[in-house]
Amino acid sequence: MSILAGVLGADAGEIRLDGNQFEPATPRAAIAGGVVAIHQATDRAGVPGLTVADALLLDRFADGRAGIFVSRRSIRTEAETVARRAGFDLPLDDDFADIGAAERQLVAIARALSAKPKLLILDEPTASLSATEANRLFTILEDPAAGGLAIIYISHRTADLERLASRVIVLRGGRVVATRSRPVDFSVAIEAMIGRPVASVRPPARNGGAVRLQIRELRFFPDSRPIDLDIREGEVVALIGPLGSGKSRLLNILFGIETSHSGEVLLDGAPLRPPSPSDAIAGGVFLAGEDRKRSSFVPADWPGGTVAAAIAQPHLRRWFPAGFLVGRKERQAAEHGVSSLGIRTSSPFARLDTLSGGNQQKVVLARWQAEPARLLLLDEPFQGVDVGARTDIIAAIRAQDRVATLIATSDAEEAFEVADRVLLLDKTGLHATGDASTPSRGH
Template sequence: MPLLHVENVTRSFGSTRALSGANFSIERGEIVALMGANGAGKSTLVKILSGVLSADGGAIRLNGRPFSPKTPSEAAKAGVVTVHQSTDLVGAAGLTVADALLLHRFAERGTPFFVSRASVRREARAMLDTAGFSLPLDRDFGDLSAADRQLAAIARALSNKAELLILDEPTASLSAEESRRLFDILLSLRARGLAILYISHRTADLEAIADQALVMRGGRIVGSFSRPIDFPSAIEMMIGRRLEAARADARPATGPAIFEMRAMRLLPTSRPFDLTLHEGEVVAITGVLGAGKSRLLSAIFGVGGFAGGEMRLDGRPYRPRSPADAIAGGVAMAAEDRHRSSLMPAAWPGNSLAATISLPHLAKWYPRGLLFGGRERREAEKAISRLGIKATGALASVWTLSGGNQQKAVIARWEAEPSRLLLLDEPFQGVDVGARHDIIQAIRARTDRATLIATSDPEEAYEVADRILTIDRHTLRPVAADFASSSALQGISA
């Protein structure tokens, strides 16, 4: 008898059919990868299993018994624990890491009214030791990096007596070393009989740990692959077409110089470096977590600053004091965590696709302060067509879109107005192969600007860039001037 059996499960949102009869089983002590393009139904399926949504039809059985949780707490008590891609619900600014790790315990019945700080730290430390992670227990949770927030979420999930652990893009913000540590933990949990449903767009993750891969498309499971998994065939089944060559031909840097950095130092102790970006050029920076990728892009955008050096934009001195200065100068940026930096909260006005695109351009589009929705809707409709955004319309909430379509909306924001330099920090995080292809095509189609991309995945860098640099100890260095193959990137993220 399988641990989990899903039979003909359906779910609709109005006239949109998100699940059209999903069928699969998961055995104890098995790691199952769930693959699917954005919008294939993965998120809906996970929400049903985790008690966030209910199914319209079909049956789910856990340990042979009917399973239809009404809340995530009810699902967790039954043995199904989910770690979502967004960690906003794990903790909040003002809480210590120890408080965030035990937040769910504070809400349980029977918890003493008074809890000592020492007991909280002791239990939080035990939780981290079980997971194999190390985090600063007294640090403000709001100050943690995206990677550390993800580790906290996983550690808290592992503290529950789970029979099925669902992980949604768990390594999206982790370094290669942190990912390897996580894989070791997951393999040890599998050896103890825990079942794991693992959702990721990174085939390297799935190749490392998955016993089986299920492929979703159109709300159904359309294929199943056992180890060793034939990933090219699985991806072709996932996107419904033949897999195209990923590597675009590199373009020589023949255009005029748009952005120049001379003797730049990110930190007082780091070595200086030079960088020149040319019109029409796409340059990627890759390296391990903490090497300085995000810090570099943020400093160019007017956040954080440099320890030394000079910058020039179109031949003129460039030293922004704020993001507003950068935008006024023709520099745009999409930051790493779109949920925290680029999307309005779901409960706030202005969370539509149209408003998301228009937000940084309001002063320019409506100089007299009177807002008219016509231009917003037109720009959103252009974006839907140009980037292939799957949405019901320009006024659809971005929170109803899949992760890949949310990222397309963020890219569309900076496509709506001309810019000379576009900065993209981890633009493919949580984005499937099909959506990534659409975003790469849009990035490379613009030859009137330079684009600088930070990514922790060397293969993503190889797919999108004309030129690739690595960053180590906050200093840039070139990988190669010309790429004949991706072999030059081996080991960059190790």
């Protein structure tokens, strides 16, 4: 993908686009040649301090098409046209830094389609999207594809591939290991992807122990529907719902990032109202945020941008109360996490940016398994994670029989794979979807 997009150069071989040799030296050259790539990390789809409308028109500013004189009104008008043609409703006046991962993804897609490419490359585009937004994306992509646009769609999600793919090519270790045309046997494709059989039967649902988390009449805003929820020790509960339904907000409230309008939350019978995340952590409430690069990691070039440092970071005060870091303690915690979660890394002190998305997510989970937890909150824990890593992460989550786990995910298939119960959260409240041990594709 990076070679096609002009980010990296090829070591050997050739690429032809419409029969002509294609060797883009830069991303701008690739776009000019008709190849537009949307990378999995969408934090660079815009610039903090500029609006969403500005982000939609960045390519025009960069290549001079916007002209010398522009006005805020003309920018917004053009941005509205770009968003409308893509079929997205975007907060055009918001600062790009303030929007979530799902909205950043929509910005990147709308901007890419506005370039009218010959070849569109998408890397895990639905990883942060709700089912509704994903279906809208599929509808948008099917129309250009029917009109002659070639699409390379990189994904580990079989539902995406079933919906869109004419052919499925499986890569592993830099080699093509399988090619399948419609109809595709996805069980065979997944086994080719990870190089080993995958058990098709999920663990049976558990009832858990004593009630650990109690939520009563919780309202986000004065006019919100109240939420009531109990989670038992050892139970895994997943929340699904459309973008903006409040899944992440609920986790943030429990972790002390946001506050609720009203209601009561009890943890082991005692009120849970952490004034800050540090207080939540001290009380055994841990959160793995939706965007791991923004919420869990420091930049790779900074001190602390390694596997061991990332695992130790939220526990530094407890582990080193005198203020002196002990490398041996960090190494031991990292080695345990690497071993228990199967993190593929050259060293416990390897830089995080050398790890794949799945292994980075395992580091986040290892961080919160390094200390005993009472309540574990996971926001989109499978975002940008391949099938093999997802299997390992699910096993690690379900192995914690003393922890109450609440997961927010936009993918119902993933929810049923990991959870004992799956609940739907939308503007009308919280609803049961049925026993997760007997999922249906229609949920």
